[in-house]
Structure formats: C-alpha cells, structure tokens
Amino acid sequence: MNDKSHDPFDELIRRALHEEADRIEPADALLEIRTRAHAQRPSTHRPWFLTAGVAAIGTAAAIGAFTVFTHTDTTANDGESVAGQPTTSAALPESPAPSILTASPLPAKTRGVPEASVHDTLVPVYWLGTQVGAQKKTSTRLYRTWSKVSGHPAEQAVRIMTTKNPADPDYYSVWRGAAVNTVTRDDDEVTVDFKQLPKTTLDEDVARVAAQQLVYTVQGALKDDQTPVRVTQNGRPVQQLFGRIDATQPLDRAQAADVQALVWIDSPVQDAALAPKVTVQGIAAAYEATVNYQATNLKTREVKKSYISTKQGQTFSAYAFQLTLSPGPWQISVYLVSPSDGSVTDTDTKAILVK
Structure with a gap:
C-alpha cells in the first residue's frame, strides 16, 4: 500500500x-x-x-x-483480498437449534421502510475477539473496523459481518452462514430480516455479545444508538438466536463497558x-x-x-x-x-x- x-x-x-x-x-x-x-x-x-x-x-x-x-470499491477494511480465517474456538460444537419460526407473519407496521441509499460512505462493522487477561477462560468482546459501502448502509454492513473474513486474524464472526434480506425501520424499531440464520448453539456469554455484534453494527451504520433491533427470518418472528438469546422482542443496545x-x-x-x-x-x-x-x-x-x-x-x-x-x-x-x-x-x- x-x-x-x-x-x-x-x-x-x-x-x-x-x-x-x-x-x-x-x-x-x-x-x-x-x-x-x-x-x-x-x-x-x-x-x-x-x-x-x-x-x-x-x-x-x-x-x-x-x-x-486499505479499501476496495465497497470496503475499507474488508473484502475479497482479506487474509485469515475467523477464529471459532469460542463456539460450542454445532448442534440442531430449536425451532425459530412461528406461523404468523409480523404485523405490517413492524416492517417499516427501507434505508436511504448512500455512496462511498464509511460504516462501522463489529467483530468478536477474545479479551486478554480476563478471569474467564473465554471472554468475548466487540472490536470495530470500518468499511466503505454504497447502497443501503446497514444492510451492507450486516452483509460484510455475515459473509466476509475480518482482515485481523484475532477477530471473527459467529454470524457466518447467515444471509441478510433487508433492513427496514420505523419510529419504534429497526428490523433486520434474514433469508437464513446461524444454527449454531453458543455459550451464553458468547451468544450475548454475538447478538450485540448485530445491534452495534446496524445502529452504527444508521448512526442511531437508541432504536432497538428486531430480527426476523423471511418476514416471520424469530424465537431465539444461537440457541440462547430471546429474540421475540427487539434487541436493545448493551452498555459499551459490558461488551466492547x-x-x-x-x-x-x-x-x-x-x-x-x-x-x-x-x-x-x-x-x-x-x-x-x-x-x-x-x-x-x-x-x-x-x-x-x-x-x-x-x-x-x-x-x-x-x-x-x-x-x-x-x-x-x-x-x-x-x-x-x-x-x-x-x-x-x-x-x-x-x-
């Protein structure tokens, strides 16, 4: 460079x-x-x-x-050329997750409207990493990188978080394998709709920070740290994330000192x-x-x-x-x-x- x-x-x-x-x-x-x-x-x-x-x-x-x-046309610190595979030692062996869907679609009001499009705009993308010197054998924290995106900023940020490898080999994401559909919002909440979600069941503490990885990434891209984030799959409610986190209600942002x-x-x-x-x-x-x-x-x-x-x-x-x-x-x-x-x-x- x-x-x-x-x-x-x-x-x-x-x-x-x-x-x-x-x-x-x-x-x-x-x-x-x-x-x-x-x-x-x-x-x-x-x-x-x-x-x-x-x-x-x-x-x-x-x-x-x-x-x-470093950046390409769409990212500032992520892209096809990034090196290193994500570390997955924090996750428990993959096991069948409980059913995450109900039969009823969301009420129309929760679907909101699409984000405004942007061009060559920097957005934060959060990853997981292991805290050095922690009391617990495994202590997971959020680490931030920046990516330059065009299109819908939160949707693109989530797409990077779920499909790219972070350039830093000390960072990783347990959202690999997820596929985002859309990000929409109304006055009460932001809705991230996925085509599919990870099926891995995680340790409870890791799952908690992983859920915040999504919240921080979406809110950071939207420059809004107040509006909670709801997770749906193909327009239908989700019961749990990573077999641990109650997703029937929108997810609020945790205090930075607890997860960053x-x-x-x-x-x-x-x-x-x-x-x-x-x-x-x-x-x-x-x-x-x-x-x-x-x-x-x-x-x-x-x-x-x-x-x-x-x-x-x-x-x-x-x-x-x-x-x-x-x-x-x-x-x-x-x-x-x-x-x-x-x-x-x-x-x-x-x-x-x-x-």
Missing part, C-alpha cells in the same frame, strides 16, 4: 472516527474498570509481549494525524504497507487514562515502547501517537496494564509492513 497521507479519503475516515468516538462514550465506568483491573490475571495469549510487571516508560503526546486504510473491548486500534489496519512515519489511532477505556504501546520488528526484534494518555480516563476515549519505524515487518500492540500487579489486561495488535 502506498502512503495515503494526502488522499482525501483520509479526511472522510478521520471524521468518521471522531464522530463514532463521540457517540460511544458511556456513563463513567470507573468502579467497573477498577474492579476488572484488580480482578484480572495474566493471560497466555499473545506471549510475545505479555510479561508480568510490565512498566510503561517514556512519554508521548496525542497527535492529530492522518489515518491510513476496552482498547482497540482503528488505524493502521492489519497488513498495511506504510512509510516509516506511522500514526496509530484508536479507542480505549483506560485506568487513569493511560494506554501502553509496543512496536516490535518481527525480523530484527527491535522494540519501541512507551505510553500515551487518552483524552479522558475511565471512559471510552480516543488516543493517538506516532512512531518512526525502520523498514521491515512490525507488530504494533496497544494494551492496558493492571495497576495492582502490572499484568496486561486488554490488548489489540496489528501487523504492518514498513517500506
């Missing part, structure tokens, strides 16, 4: 990132995050940088800078090819607003690490920093550290190539 610092597409992405960051800040989650930080233990995931008692060194200032994305990853990288994207000056941007809900980072050259083992402050602590807030890296393959990690024992509690990584 060429350096796109002068590409007008960057300005579109930057505005979308800031708009989305402003929208997702929940109520102050200080108590919850402190509790999690003290309760969590070191994880065996991503062992290349998880060391007990890690100390954040140096200082860095948030830098307003460009964002680099506490730190993620928005840019650069996985496998980006960049010039030596690399700007890293993302979102974190960090204890005392402190986000740690480490960049490792996978060939020479050169390491650069420090920390940065988010705009606000204990709530989802933006961060940014810049690195000057030597040519070669690099892995960038952004992570949170427990104040009690120095262990890594949450992380997101991206592999890039510096030219």
Whole structure:
C-alpha cells in the first residue's frame, strides 16, 4: 500500500472516527474498570509481549494525524483480498437449534421502510475477539473496523459481518452462514430480516455479545444508538438466536463497558504497507487514562515502547501517537496494564509492513 497521507479519503475516515468516538462514550465506568483491573490475571495469549510487571516508560503526546486504510470499491477494511480465517474456538460444537419460526407473519407496521441509499460512505462493522487477561477462560468482546459501502448502509454492513473474513486474524464472526434480506425501520424499531440464520448453539456469554455484534453494527451504520433491533427470518418472528438469546422482542443496545473491548486500534489496519512515519489511532477505556504501546520488528526484534494518555480516563476515549519505524515487518500492540500487579489486561495488535 502506498502512503495515503494526502488522499482525501483520509479526511472522510478521520471524521468518521471522531464522530463514532463521540457517540460511544458511556456513563463513567470507573468502579467497573477498577474492579476488572484488580480482578484480572495474566493471560497466555499473545506471549510475545505479555510479561508480568510490565512498566510503561517514556512519554508521548496525542497527535492529530492522518489515518491510513486499505479499501476496495465497497470496503475499507474488508473484502475479497482479506487474509485469515475467523477464529471459532469460542463456539460450542454445532448442534440442531430449536425451532425459530412461528406461523404468523409480523404485523405490517413492524416492517417499516427501507434505508436511504448512500455512496462511498464509511460504516462501522463489529467483530468478536477474545479479551486478554480476563478471569474467564473465554471472554468475548466487540472490536470495530470500518468499511466503505454504497447502497443501503446497514444492510451492507450486516452483509460484510455475515459473509466476509475480518482482515485481523484475532477477530471473527459467529454470524457466518447467515444471509441478510433487508433492513427496514420505523419510529419504534429497526428490523433486520434474514433469508437464513446461524444454527449454531453458543455459550451464553458468547451468544450475548454475538447478538450485540448485530445491534452495534446496524445502529452504527444508521448512526442511531437508541432504536432497538428486531430480527426476523423471511418476514416471520424469530424465537431465539444461537440457541440462547430471546429474540421475540427487539434487541436493545448493551452498555459499551459490558461488551466492547476496552482498547482497540482503528488505524493502521492489519497488513498495511506504510512509510516509516506511522500514526496509530484508536479507542480505549483506560485506568487513569493511560494506554501502553509496543512496536516490535518481527525480523530484527527491535522494540519501541512507551505510553500515551487518552483524552479522558475511565471512559471510552480516543488516543493517538506516532512512531518512526525502520523498514521491515512490525507488530504494533496497544494494551492496558493492571495497576495492582502490572499484568496486561486488554490488548489489540496489528501487523504492518514498513517500506
């Protein structure tokens, strides 16, 4: 990928990132995050940088800078060329799901009207990922990527979520195999109608976050985090999702602190090819607003690490920093550290190539 610092597409992405960051800040989650930080233990995931008692060194200032994305005609971070198969270890073995259909079609009022069409518009698409350092053996969280779409934005976002592989191999979707029909809305709810739905029965906690994957993706594409999302199949009500989630009523949006990853990288994207000056941007809900980072050259083992402050602590807030890296393959990690024992509690990584 060429350096796109002068590409007008960057300005579109930057505005979308800031708009989305402003929208997702929940109520102050200080108590919850402190509790999690003290309760969590070191994880065996991503062992290349998880060391007990890690100390954040140096200082860095948030830098307003460009964002680099790979994109095709229809996606910004998803498409035919993305690498890696989705991880499915969180799902239980597939088993027959209970009947999900009733005989009666929905009342006409719930069908709503189609979305307005857009052209080359960025929409968020959410994926599942495993939280590092969680108390549970498997703890699933939502991670966000961006895609550029034309047509009906929420419908296209759901189509990506259900048919594409995320570029980042740490992310996955349990909605693979689903086929979306339409997304319509009225004053009371948004209805996502599927031709078919996944039949896999999941662990209850994974199923809960997977249902929110749909809600966050649809609401994010519509820029509306208030209107609940109803799921139907061929115009008929659905009883359950993933054998666990009651879908007879519309699904409300869960609190971000309950389902979102506490730190993620928005840019650069996985496998980006960049010039030596690399700007890293993302979102974190960090204890005392402190986000740690480490960049490792996978060939020479050169390491650069420090920390940065988010705009606000204990709530989802933006961060940014810049690195000057030597040519070669690099892995960038952004992570949170427990104040009690120095262990890594949450992380997101991206592999890039510096030219």
